[in-house]
Amino acid sequence: xxxxxxxxxxxxxxxxxxxxxxxxxxxxxxxxxxxxxxxxxxxxxxxxxxxxxxxxxxxxxxxxxxxxxxxxxxxxxxxxxxxxxxxxxxxxxxxxxxxxxxxxxxxxxxxxxxxxxxxxxxxxxxxxxxxxxxxxxxxxxxxxxxxxxxxxxxxxxxxxxxxxxxxxxxxxxxxxxxxxxxxxxxxxxxxxxxxxxxxxxxxxxxxxxxxxxxxxxxxxxxxxxxxxxxxxxxxxxxxxxxxxxxxxxxxxxxxxxxxxxxxxxxxxxxxxxxxxxxxxxxxxxxxxxxxxxxxxxx
Numbered sequence: 001x002x003x004x005x006x007x008x009x010x011x012x013x014x015x016x017x018x019x020x021x022x023x024x025x026x027x028x029x030x031x032x033x034x035x036x037x038x039x040x041x042x043x044x045x046x047x048x049x050x051x052x053x054x055x056x057x058x059x060x061x062x063x064x065x066x067x068x069x070x071x072x073x074x075x076x077x078x079x080x081x082x083x084x085x086x087x088x089x090x091x092x093x094x095x096x097x098x099x100x101x102x103x104x105x106x107x108x109x110x111x112x113x114x115x116x117x118x119x120x121x122x123x124x125x126x127x128x129x130x131x132x133x134x135x136x137x138x139x140x141x142x143x144x145x146x147x148x149x150x151x152x153x154x155x156x157x158x159x160x161x162x163x164x165x166x167x168x169x170x171x172x173x174x175x176x177x178x179x180x181x182x183x184x185x186x187x188x189x190x191x192x193x194x195x196x197x198x199x200x201x202x203x204x205x206x207x208x209x210x211x212x213x214x215x216x217x218x219x220x221x222x223x224x225x226x227x228x229x230x231x232x233x234x235x236x237x238x239x240x241x242x243x244x245x246x247x248x249x250x251x252x253x254x255x256x257x258x259x260x261x262x263x264x265x266x267x268x269x270x271x272x273x274x275x276x277x278x279x280x281x282x283x284x285x286x287x288x289x290x291x292x293x294x295x296x297x298x
Contacts, residue, residue: 014238018250021238024230026257029102030265031226032094035219039091040202041209043084044195045220050228051191058184068180075177076186080193082170088198089163096156098268104139105160110248111136112168117245120172124245128288135252135284141277167251171244174236183237191228249288252281 035042063069093102110132114124177186202209235247256278262268 014242017234017238018242018247021231021234022250022253022257024226024228024234025232025251026254027261028090028223028227028231028254029094029258030261031219031223032091033262033266035216035223037212037216037220038202038207038209039088039095040198040205040207041212042091042220042223043087043198044202044209046087046223046228047080047083047191047195047198049220049224050233051188051195053224053229054184054188054191054233058182058188061182061185063181063185069185072177072180072186073189075173076181076189077193079170079173079177079186080190081197082166082173083190084194084197086163086166086170087194088201089159089166093156093160093163096159097153101153102156102160105157106164106167107139107252107254108136108161108164109167109171109251110245112165113171113248114245116168116172117243122245128245131284131287132249133284134287135249135281138277138280138282138284139252141280168244168248171235171239171248175239175244178236178240183233183240187233187236249285252285256281 032042037045064073090102090106093106096102114129114132118124174186174190177190181189199209201207235250239247259268
């Protein structure tokens with residue numbers, strides 16, 4: 001892996017794709033908090049719905065029938081398993097702690113992604129690490145470091161940290177899979193395996209997966225359209241050309257989007273540190289971007 005592969009910022013059509021992804025994934029936390037559907041049921045239906053939609057889109061490529069696509073399909077299946085446990089951890093975090101705290105800890109994803117890239121032989125420059133850490137400090141200021149001192153909140157915080165690492169692993173596996181298969185094939189396979197991974201767990205734990213009110217199904221549709229299609233799928237489209245470390249860095253901006261929506265939908269007031277925290281978040285990303293430009297010039 002070359003240095004510029006992991007410091008080159010998105011260009012062209014990848015910029016609007018990632019902006020849409022930020023908005024889409026930012027709706028996830030508030031919608032989950034609004035829903036009363038069990039965590040595992042949300043995981044199953046959300047991913048099954050996304051898989052069906054992406055399968056229809058991917059029919060034209062017929063990647064499933066190509067021998068050279070088999071390795072990519074295997075990577076996609078592994079990504080689906082990682083995604084299933086990421087979702088379970090994230091949904092637990094949204095229920096056990098605040099939306100702000102849960103999304104802030106989940107936003108550790110880029111730091112985990114950079115670590116994985118480094119472990120695989122890639123080079124993440126020192127200045128890029130500094131930028132990510134500064135951005136994460138900005139996120140803590142945005143949330144007001146509102147980590148509650150209770151066993152329930154502590155479990156939610158641990159779940160958020162675990163799902164950050166799993167999200168980074170999911171992005172790394174997705175980047176590998178899309179070297180040989182289309183994004184539609186990758187996402188339909190990944191989402192379907194994710195649903196299949198969560199379904200047996202739901203059945204063993206006797207989780208209700210049917211007979212919900214119409215309100216819950218509408219919230220589920222909002223989750224599929226927003227976080228699954230507009231969020232995850234847009235990020236996966238960008239992964240065709242953008243480094244997993246960069247895509248994960250963009251996820252930092254999920255926090256302010258979620259905080260605004262949580263205030264709008266749930267009356268969870270953003271902390272007083274939102275504006276200075278956002279400025280620090282932008283400053284950290286600017287340091288990363290400047291490092292990227294310097295790396296390209298060398």
